[in-house]
Amino acid sequence: MTTRLPSLFVLVSLCAIPLAAQTVLAPAATAQSANSESADAEVPVPRTYGEAMNWYREAADAGDPKAMFYLGLTLEQGLRAGGDPKDAIAWYRKSADKGFALAQFKLGQLYQFGQLVAQDSAMARDWYGKAADQGLADAQYNLAVMLETGEGGDVDAERAVTLYRDAAAGGIPEAFLNLAGLMAQGEVVDQDLVAALQWLILADRAGLDQGDSMSAAVRQLLGPTEIADAESRADRWQTAHGDRNRDTGLPQ
Numbered sequence: 001m002t003t004r005l006p007s008l009f010v011l012v013s014l015c016a017i018p019l020a021a022q023t024v025l026a027p028a029a030t031a032q033s034a035n036s037e038s039a040d041a042e043v044p045v046p047r048t049y050g051e052a053m054n055w056y057r058e059a060a061d062a063g064d065p066k067a068m069f070y071l072g073l074t075l076e077q078g079l080r081a082g083g084d085p086k087d088a089i090a091w092y093r094k095s096a097d098k099g100f101a102l103a104q105f106k107l108g109q110l111y112q113f114g115q116l117v118a119q120d121s122a123m124a125r126d127w128y129g130k131a132a133d134q135g136l137a138d139a140q141y142n143l144a145v146m147l148e149t150g151e152g153g154d155v156d157a158e159r160a161v162t163l164y165r166d167a168a169a170g171g172i173p174e175a176f177l178n179l180a181g182l183m184a185q186g187e188v189v190d191q192d193l194v195a196a197l198q199w200l201i202l203a204d205r206a207g208l209d210q211g212d213s214m215s216a217a218v219r220q221l222l223g224p225t226e227i228a229d230a231e232s233r234a235d236r237w238q239t240a241h242g243d244r245n246r247d248t249g250l251p252q
Helices: 049-061 067-076 088-098 100-115 121-133 136-151 157-171 174-185 193-205 212-221 224-241
Strands: none
Touching: 049 067, 049 157, 067 100, 067 157, 067 212, 100 121, 100 136, 121 193, 136 157, 136 174, 157 174, 174 193, 174 212, 193 212
16 A cells, blocks of 8 residues: 655756856867867867857867857857857757767757747657766756656656666756655655655755655654664665766866
């Protein structure tokens, strides 16, 4: 018999990708891109913001997928004089078609929320899936939410759980809450209150308090041995995965 518990609201994670973190990108960093057809191009290292913008354009024109993405970002945010934000889509597509995960994720966001393009949840799933397959944690999380809720296609709870686990390992703490909700509710996957408490403990350790009421409810249904088991599982998970930072795919 499945025990009914208070549900958690679905959290949709958005990758902010602050431009300030990207303008430090130099040709040397881009040359490390396995997807770049112009990795060996000799481009002077930009010394000013204006030079960096020009370098993005030159490298993008030369076929560098990372530069294509950053050029699209500057156009979207209106940081390139005379640029049209809608032109960003073309550069994102070119970058994404070359396999650059951040561009694929960005297109997923734009299609999911209808920004610069017509809203298309199925297309959002497709682009999130491409980025998720490359290990981008935010894409794994967002795709998992869509699979859990059925947005843009059929519900696939089993794949959602797998992707939430991957996202959690990639540094997305909100995935702890969604995993806990699935395990506690037992509506689309088998109920497992010990596993639910494990994820709630990890969420609490990550500084998220949205699961406090569910944690209290789950603890009332478990005995001391089961609670100790959940805490032990949480300890082992942290030992195996450490305190990982959010994996956004940005250059470090």
